[in-house]
Amino acid sequence: MADAAGRLTRIAQEVLGAPLPIRVRAWDRSESGPPGAPTLVFRNRRALRRLLFKPGELGLARAWVAGDLDVEGDLYQALDLMAELVWERGEDAAPTGRGAALLSLARRPEIRAAAKELLTLAGTPLPPRPPVEENRVRRGPLHTLRRDKEAISHHYDVGNAFYELVLGPSMVYSCAYWEDGPDATLEDAQRDKLDLICRKLGLEEGQRLLDVGCGWGSMVLHAAREYGVRAVGITLSEEQAAYARKRVAEAGLADRVEIRVQDYREIHDGPFDAISSIGMAEHVGRAQYAEYAADLYALLKPGGRLLNHQIARRPLKDEDGYQVDEFIDRYVFPDGELAPVGRTVAQLEDAGFEVRDVEAIREHYALTLRRWVANLEAHWDRAVRLTSPGRARVWRLYMAASALSFERNRIGVNQVLAVRTPESGTSGLPLRPRVWKG
Structure with a gap:
């Protein structure tokens, strides 16, 4: 697991076809990415598992709420830099561009090797339980x-x-x-x-x-x-x-x-x-x-x-x-x-x-x-x-x-x-x- 941050950065950049705009720090204390940029901190491998089992906004949210994922530096700048990867959407409200590529990693045949490497980095392939703050139980039709x-x-x-x-x-x-x-x-x-x-x-x-x-x-x-x-x-x-x-x-x-x-x-x-x-x-x-x-x-x-x-x-x-x-x-x-x-x-x-x-x-x-x-x-x-x-x-x-x-x-x-x-x-x-x- 040496240099987990470097491996995460490299995989992301292969998918994006461009430099990752945010710095990464991993659970093994390794760091990678542009100096001075806000740092996305993977506090443990569970953060990566959350992203793999629920790609996209919800996986990121669960990792953030649980404290598995954090940001050091300017939170607004970090969110802005990550917007293209995660939250930016086209007119049809479907994920587009580089963000769609990153979030559909496992579905792209040309980068399945990268997906396998991410699974290796993530460790035991069991989906983590959502944080208790998540509202998952809905009873009855909408808006009763x-x-x-x-x-x-x-x-x-x-x-x-x-x-x-x-x-x-x-x-x-x-x-x-x-x-x-x-x-x-x-x-x-x-x-x-x-x-x-x-x-x-x-x-x-x-x-x-x-x-x-x-x-x-x-x-x-x-x-x-x-x-x-x-x-x-x-x-x-x-x-x-x-x-x-x-x-x-x-x-x-x-x-x-x-x-x-x-x-x-x-x-x-x-x-x-x-x-x-x-x-x-x-x-x-x-x-x-x-x-x-x-x-x-x-x-x-x-x-x-x-x-x-x-x-x-x-x-x-x-x-x-x-x-x-x-x-x-x-x-x-x-x-x-x-x-x-x-x-x-x-x-x-x-x-x-x-x-x-x-x-x-x-x-x-x-x-x-x-x-x-x-x-x-x-x-x-x-x-x-x-x-x-x-x-x-x-x-x-x-x-x-x-x-x-x-x-x-x-x-x-x-x-x-x-x-x-x-x-x-x-x-x-x-x-x-x-x-x-x-």
Whole structure:
């Protein structure tokens, strides 16, 4: 097993037909690759076995979460360098180019000798068990009430104290709005995002607001405190609801804000003057989205407004070729699905909404995610104690990779303002664009 790193580098370069852009360190302490580049560390042979038994993103994710694989140096740079090998995809969403060659190593007759050498390096040919953090058990059809609650629990019920470390005092888990530029504090940017939504909704004292997917209550608290509304926030996470209720009580707003553990499909006490849905629709699923849009439309008064803040993926050449991101699906957001913004707008219109404004703010999410990663890294030891080493590693990889995806325009995020316009045709919006209250 002497010089395992050199052998791994050589095999990779034979497949790529080009120098490996990242340095490699193996379990035998050997190193190979360009000096000064980030280092991909194979801590043991099990890391290689994970890649061989599950080539591609999921194998890499399992090795990373288990701690078998690590990166030394700039994580963002390392992910960027590895993107061509693993994550870059063509318009048809199928792996292409050098990355496809590397991940289909064993299927290429011309490099079977290299595949055999990798098997020798990997040792005992038994597939390692996935890390315990992986969500592998799914019960029932997609997006039933029960299954959606289980999926939400997997992501959000990992401890409010952990989220406090990552999100900071605002406890807002969606894209901030960097109105004052990237040097602003995360707290100010999150406050500006909440206030922007309130202004787009045209909130006024005495109105009734529904916040779908209210998280830890930041939106309903801001709207009630700053705009005098009566607000209902719903979430499927028991831990979020308990935390939000405590914040509401401490703010002295219990007479104006109600927090419920409830699915949007179970709300029967409308109508509302306004609805906010911030970072929640990604969980709905494409098969369920028409019902989601119709339910929110039915819950609004005529003239009422919906602000739908949602991550979007780039359109595919063949929409039927949609593929699930295995790492995100297994470790981060089970059953989550992203749609192009055009499809979201079309489905809101199909439900009866008049879409009045779409604001794309993907660069804002990249800035937000980098701040969250910095928070996690600054409190790493405590984050590990509060959850587990694997769970902390999941969040670090997920947020860093997502920041790069927003920066490279692989995914985006949009605020869609829609109105339940009455038969009179009076929308209630001012004539001037980007002025949200007349």
